[in-house]
Amino acid sequence: MSQMDSSTVAGSPEQLREAMVGKLLNEKAVRSAAVEGAFRAVPRDRFAPEATLEAAYAIDVVITKRDERGLAVSSVSAPNIQALMLEQADLKPGMRVLEIGSGGYNAALIAEIVGPEGTVTTLDIDPFVTERAKSCLLDAGYEQVHVVLGDGSAGCPGFAPFDRIIVTVGAWDIPPAWVDQLSEDGLLVVPLRMRGLTRSLALRRTGLVLVSESAEVCGFVRMQGSDAHEERLVQLAPGEVGLRIDEMQPVDADLLDGVLDTPRVSLWTGVTVGRGEPFDSLYLWTASVLAGHCFMSVDPSTDTGRTIPANKLACPAVVDGASFAYLGLRRISEDGEPPTFEFGAHGHGPDAGRLVEALTAQVQVWNLEHRHGPDPVFTVQPVEAPAELLPSGSAVITKRHRRITISWQ
Incomplete structure (x- = not known):
């Protein structure tokens, strides 16, 4: 040939x-x-x-x-x-x-x-x-x-x-x-x-x-060199459940010791999503507006059911002192109907109720104001830029070199 x-x-x-x-x-x-x-x-x-x-x-x-x-x-x-x-x-x-x-x-x-x-x-x-x-x-x-x-x-x-x-x-x-x-x-x-x-x-x-x-x-392998930055992992149940802290947040791991042994507090939002329907803007919204935002990860191979996250690999969470809350998702449609799920939140610790309410409130704000809206605008300025020069926005994230403002319309 x-x-x-x-x-x-x-x-x-x-x-x-x-x-x-x-x-x-x-x-x-x-x-x-x-x-x-x-x-x-x-x-x-x-x-x-x-x-x-x-x-x-x-x-x-x-x-x-x-x-x-x-x-x-x-x-x-x-x-x-x-x-x-x-x-x-x-x-x-x-x-x-x-x-x-x-x-x-x-x-x-x-x-x-x-x-x-x-x-x-x-x-x-x-x-x-x-x-x-x-x-x-x-x-x-x-x-x-x-x-x-x-x-x-x-x-x-x-x-x-x-x-x-x-x-x-x-x-x-x-x-x-x-x-x-x-x-x-x-x-x-x-x-x-x-x-x-x-x-x-x-x-x-x-x-x-x-x-x-x-x-x-998108997702990429992480940068190496002088500007490499590793996430901090706070173990809630070693080998099973952890919180991934990406920014320079003052999370005290000792305060969270045993937090999963406290009663679970749950609250549902009435906000629903169908199977396959994208909701990545929700994660960006919660990261923008909630202080102490991080992600919870659960190892599927060792999962004992102590937590019931919306996403085991990367579930939005918020931590404050000795308490934390995370996003939940439950099926509400009957068998035989198209799958429909409802967003909620679960929390543990002495202040779990407040954190669960804060997380569910922001799910509802996202649903009403940003679910079908345009992407936010990201503005990047030197870290030493005066606060009055920063654009108004839902979040200002401070890095080593830059301040990033996330402005939602």
């Missing part, structure tokens, strides 16, 4: 790539001709040699490196997430682009869009990752991409300024270098973690201020 004939064989890279692009178009992850053209042009399998062809072109992540605990520390991101961020970046021919967090494939997609007049630099802190990316890019014919080894927190001053900076690792803060190296009116696209939630923000620069133009739900 000739080479031309082999390219049409079912399961060939070309057919799998076309099928992947079709799926991305159907789910509207790809929305522009430029991004569509890039996905059609770049052979994803050349950047995932560890995977089968089917896995390389699946709408899924390809893990390329794990740490000593088996956790992913580097990957080729899922193509729908890559498409989402490329659409957010609004790339144009001739642009200068920095990618922080390398893998090779996304840099090749960027290179296709910015064209021969553009410049693409991809940077990573891990020499294994940069050497792998360099090899894959050369193999696929993208030798024009600059691959740089370095701490992403410092950016890449040697190739700055950039029209676009695209961060492909989960960031907890926005280091000064990213703003300094971004052109005036440039866009920073970054998966930013705020009180345990990650949103891919497209942030437009005006002076030292960044203002969001879009926000998308």
